[in-house]
Amino acid sequence: MATTNDLKNGMVLNLDGQLWSVVWFQHHKPGKGGAVVRTKLKSISSGKIVDKTFNADVKVETANVDKRSMTYLYDDGHSYVFMDATTYDQIPLSRETVGDAKNFLLENQEATVAMHDGNPLYLELPASVELLIEYTEPGLQGDRSTGGTKPARLETGHEISVPLFITNGEKVKVDTRDSSYLGRVTG
DSSP, X not given: OEEGGGOOTTOEEXXXXXXXXXXXXXXXXXXXXXXXXXXXXXXXXXOOEEEEEEETTOEEOBOOOEEEEEEEEEEOSSEEEEEETTTOOEEEEEHHHHGGGGGGOOTTOEEEEEEETTEEEEEEOOSEEEEEEEEEOOXXXXXXXXXXXXXXXXXXXXXXXXETTOOTTOEEEEETTTOOEEEEOOO
């Protein structure tokens, strides 16, 4: 048990038997009345985000979430198989659990898997990853109709927008939260 004053981003709450992850919170003291804590909560099962306001210093039940470092091994067609770095157990994660993270997964890549009572809840990747450009059209000088970007397919098969000067085989840094191009990787 914790109070609403103890909330932190990433904390998982058990509200009415459902697990919710705290995405954002803010303590607020209106002119009249008691202080409140405004939150944005993300449902772990459905991914739905809701706004919820709690009175300050109210007890909320926290869920015991175990975050483990795991290595992505392979896609078996039905699920993504990960290996626990400490116990070497192989754990299959469903496509729903992995979600959009599949767009950035390469074999032998490290990721964090959140577990609750032995069940995988969600997969966390680093904020950015480095991937090779598998294919992109050559950029034409003077072609600015698309704002100076063009589509490019990453080595994972995912497509992102990159600047016109990027060529096939280059390594780029990609934001895993919104698939945006962050820059070239040199060296």
